[in-house]
Amino acid sequence: MPYDPSAFPPFAVTVDLVVLTVRRHALCALVVRRGEPPYQGRWALPGGFVRGDEDLATAAARELAEETGLQAHDPAGPVVAGGAHLEQLATYGDPKRDPRMRVVSVAHLALAPDLPAPRPGGDARSVRWAPVEDLLDQEAGYGRDGEPEDPLAFDHARILADGVERARSKIEYSSLATAFCPPEFTVGELRRVYEAVWGVALDPRNFHRKVTGTPGFLVPTGGTTTRQGGRPAQLFRAGGATLLNPPMLRPEA
Amino acid sequence: MPYDPSAFPPFAVTVDLVVLTVRRHALCALVVRRGEPPYQGRWALPGGFVRGDEDLATAAARELAEETGLQAHDPAGPVVAGGAHLEQLATYGDPKRDPRMRVVSVAHLALAPDLPAPRPGGDARSVRWAPVEDLLDQEAGYGRDGEPEDPLAFDHARILADGVERARSKIEYSSLATAFCPPEFTVGELRRVYEAVWGVALDPRNFHRKVTGTPGFLVPTGGTTTRQGGRPAQLFRAGGATLLNPPMLRPEA
DNA sequence: CCTGTTTATCGTCAGGCAGACGACTATGAT
DNA sequence: ATCATAGTCGTCTGCCTGACGATAAACAGG
Secondary structure (H helix, E strand, O other): OOOOOOOOOOEEEEEEEEEEEEEOOEEEEEEEEOOOOOOOOOEEOOEEEOOOOOOHHHHHHHHHHHHHOOOEOOOOOOOOOOOEEEEEEEEEOOOOOOOOOOEEEEEEEEEOOOOOOOOOOOOOOOEEEEEHHHHHOOOOOEOOOOOEOOOOOOOHHHHHHHHHHHHHHHHHHEOHHHHHOOOOEOHHHHHHHHHHHHOOOOOHHHHHHHHHHOOOOEEEEEEEEOOOOOOOEEEEEEOOOOEOOOOOOOOOO | OOOOOOOOOOEEEEEEEEEEEEEOOEEEEEEEEOOOOOOOOOEEOOEEEOOOOOOHHHHHHHHHHHHHOOOEOOOOOOOOOOOEEEEEEEEEOOOOOOOOOOEEEEEEEEEOOOOOOOOOOOOOOOEEEEEHHHHHOOOOOEOOOOOEOOOOOOOHHHHHHHHHHHHHHHHHHEOHHHHHOOOOEOHHHHHHHHHHHHOOOOOHHHHHHHHHHOOOOEEEEEEEEOOOOOOOEEEEEEOOOOEOOOOOOOOOO
16 A cells, blocks of 8 residues: 555645744844745745755755855754754644645754844845744734734744744753854853743843753853953853753743 | 746655554554565554645544544643544655655654554554564564564654654653553553653652642542552543643653 | 452652842943 | 942752652452
8 A cells, every 4th residue: 555656646845944043132033025926025934945855954954054154053963153053843734834736844943143144144035033022923013113014924923933832942951042142152141042032031140050050051161251241251162961950940920 | 936836846745653552561662564665574653645635633643543543632632531642753854765756754653542452453464562672672673472573664763763752751741641541540550651651660659649749630530440459549530731840750870 | 367469648858959039249331 | 439230159948859668458368
């Protein structure tokens, strides 16, 4: 029964990317404006077709590089300076998700530090970082300039929501939050990442005790910085530990 | 650039299933023997093509029903008596994973109670439950009868390993372990599920305190049973809570 | 019937960790 | 000099876990 070459319907396979970063204390996602129907003029997640000889992870890394210029980490490797974390998120294959044909999309999640160049992309389409809060509040969504925002194209709102939820839960028990930080960062900067992703305020003293007390999470570089104002803060790099045990607890009402 | 109808290569899309259960104190997976090349005669995960008008979750539920007769839960619904938990696991799309053509497989994970009928399946292929330990120790794998076991077909060993790891981590912070139990079960039976999935011994007293002290995890039915021998034990059903907070801690050396 | 075995269930106690919060330090801004 | 801003170190209390003693209620066998 399996694999009769004439018995399977052909599918198009794409990768879509949920690229997240923290900008101005807000969790933001990368969106591109669609230049053609369907959903022409609407914002959508970046993505594209998987090539015939290409692995899924390779296709996702290629799309990420095309849109942002970011290099993805080697999957098994440590958090590398300047690189982005990239992992598979989930696959979406509703028969009606694309009105033109049967498309299965393998969504990936990328976490990137705040990019110095706001629009480094490769092609001419309109690209921007938008707060996920705005993108997901379809009803009351408003753009940066106060204009009402259309919901994302296709099922991309759902994909984005799943990606955000994955990021929110994963920074609890892994050191992934460092993927949002530049190569060297302070404890306070890392705390602001948690606060932006979770949308809560954390006690600076307990946070400091927790992250500096977890072996392998942070390694001091010896330097200090005052780029956040106030007393100089120690600089750290991400340590080798990828799993946090016990996890960072997400405050909850 | 996107969606030029002539610009995308055609893919075949399948769903493969990692169906897990606990039998005789061991975590077991459902495997079928392949009747045709490639990998003819080797064991593989059950699966099949996604139909042209079918959602991915629907295809997975259909395959599960065909192989086991189990009804999958409604995704958002509670743990239903006799039904199996079913969720998407990950997608595997290496260009060379199937030697004949480009196949992308959307793997799903199903957790089922120990089935009374050992071989309820729908078609004539050889089907069995095999301890995951045997299936994953490719080098030293031996079948029930002591004969050496070939590794699973395709990349199914990897998919199985990913599914097992997902199950192992997910029972930590969710009430999913109850999906391995019959509709009514005792605390001791639930503890043996954890012990089989994690491969560790748990303290019965601390486990009892933990699960009965977590609100919404277990609801007593009022009945008791002695089917495990010893003093009669209270019977419970799975409560409404799906998330365990704080989580069940997996002992670790 | 008495005894040993098995499983279930309740209790106690010490250590670890998190939340709340006080205190002090080192910068830059006015 | 003074204030505002961040960072860092400590203390205390309550909760949870792991270790483990003790009791309860069934069955098996003599």
